[in-house]
Amino acid sequence: MAEWQPYEPDLDQLYVVRFTIAARVQHYVLIVTMTVLLITGLPLLIPGIGPRVVEGGFAFRTFAHRLAGAVMIGLSLFHVGWALLTREGRRDFTFMLPTLQDLRDLVHFVRYQLGKVDEPPPYDKFDPFEKFEYLSVVWGTIVMIVTGLTMWFFEFVLRLFPKWVYDVAVLIHGYEAVLAFTAIILLHLYHVHLKPGVFPMSRVWLDGKMSVRHLKEHHPRAYARWLEEQRLQRSRAGAPDPP
């Protein structure tokens, strides 16, 4: 008695919810705040860049930068709460944690690309590249928040630390911004735009859906789990096994 399998043509019709609305909205807020922060921060990294649009423009720049920063801090706190306190947040966060399997998958990936093995690497819900990018964002956000708050509330910081601590914060904030911008642009450009099979853009950030075919081909371990769930549901519902 063969176990249930989706029909081949159905693979494109069936989908799984990869990102819930909570995750998607967090992504949108991150896009907006990061864009505002990069634009309003640039005049301090590269003085004299951009036009002096209006009187008081610089004060508005400062205000907008801090507002966006505050929103990003709020987003980060929300994300921590979401990842700790909600079932879906906990589950996705667990999938994001790096494991030894990621190293094996990475080696597998390189061997696959070089034609040494025929089967693609058996990624779970998040592949090593996605985990790397997520953890980069977490790390970068922590660095930017700490150094940003150091500059924002430097009067207080200078009560506890000598001035060079503030100078270091200024330096790191600028470099980390450059790094974040480079990483986001380059890695997104590849993973969700230019990669064969994804071009011109993966739509998963908009509707959160991923076809079961993509799941099966790119996230085999996640597909296996999905298949298990489907079979369990079917047996509970008393559906007949396929012939």
Add this chain to the structure above:
Amino acid sequence: MAKSTVGAFVVPALLVVCLARTATTQEYCSACHASNAMLRRLAPDSAAAERVRVDPSHYAHSVHGAAGITCTTCHRDIASVPHDAAQPVACGRCHADAARDLAASVHGRPFNGSGAVPATCADCHTSHDILHPTDPASSVYRMTQFEICATCHSDAERMATFGQENTEMVRTYLHSVHGRGLLAKGLTVAPVCTDCHGIGGEAHRIEQVADSVSPMNRDGVADACGRCHVGVRNQWARGVHGREFTTGNRDVPTCTDCHGEHAVSAITDTSSGVFPTHVARTCAACHDREDLNEKYDLPTARAASFRGSFHGVALASGELTVANCESCHGAHEIRPSSDSLSTINPNNLVATCGRCHPGIGSGVSMGRVHVTSVREDINTLAWIIQWFYALIVGGIVLYGAALIALDQYRHRVVDPRRKGHHDG
């Protein structure tokens, strides 16, 4: 004082002497000098006629006419009619002090080049319409004095004959804070030409600024400005600039070096050299000079280090409330950081920075403020951070390139038909 003393003696004396002849003499002269018909007949042209026309009713309102002084009191050479061209009037016969002062001044001395006397009494005071200087209608009344000065000093042709090129100073003055105080605000205390240029404030004792006795000479200009700006002058004298200046050092700035001369503006005026956006440039005019920095062993790149700081960037972006040189170093009483009274002495930094940044911690005094980059202060650490990020950013770029290269390898070498790649 001198004039009134002279007046007190001379005027009554003349009145006694001349009283009997007053009416008759005046009428006698007026027969020609106030008569259009006679002037037309006697004078060669209208300009000449205007020069000798004297309206007895105007003259009667002048300070001399009102005192009953007759024509021949001044025009002593005229004894009978018809008469030859009148000799220049010697005002000094009565106004001895003024005449002596004028003769000794740049205006009364024959000019070296041509021997011409730059200005006579009448050039400023007029001839027959002379009023007391405190009379608002007087040609030398405070509020309108600049006009009579400008008749020569704004006349490029005339000034050229005395070797002077600058004919913009009256105009410049009128747009200055002093000129606007006079005209726009109507303040009689606003300084007028003679207040600054007259030695001891005496209008008749004016010398060229280059002359060391001129109150506007660089050596003494601080004292001249200090006649009104007493507090500021004293602050300056206590600061490093004033102290050095007093000991004879002329490398340091005095009032006019930062504030300008005739153009002196309020610091809120965008054209002022000490307007927030211009202060750094004004200070850097000396503090970025290599010879001076070397001579006095001063730190270099003050302007560049300021412009690179948050304050400098914000200021350049039009944020006028951020700190400029003056905010931390003071304006007039600038002291070196080694001075315990200096606003930038490490012990005073918390208070100085705290004026804008209340509650700032003492950490601000541990570390350098004026650095062209933080690398100057925290060299090794900054170097590590810089290379750390350079390597990561470079690594990210290589990482992206490697992913693309691996893809290309698979799709062109390993699996040219792109089998199995059709994501949904």
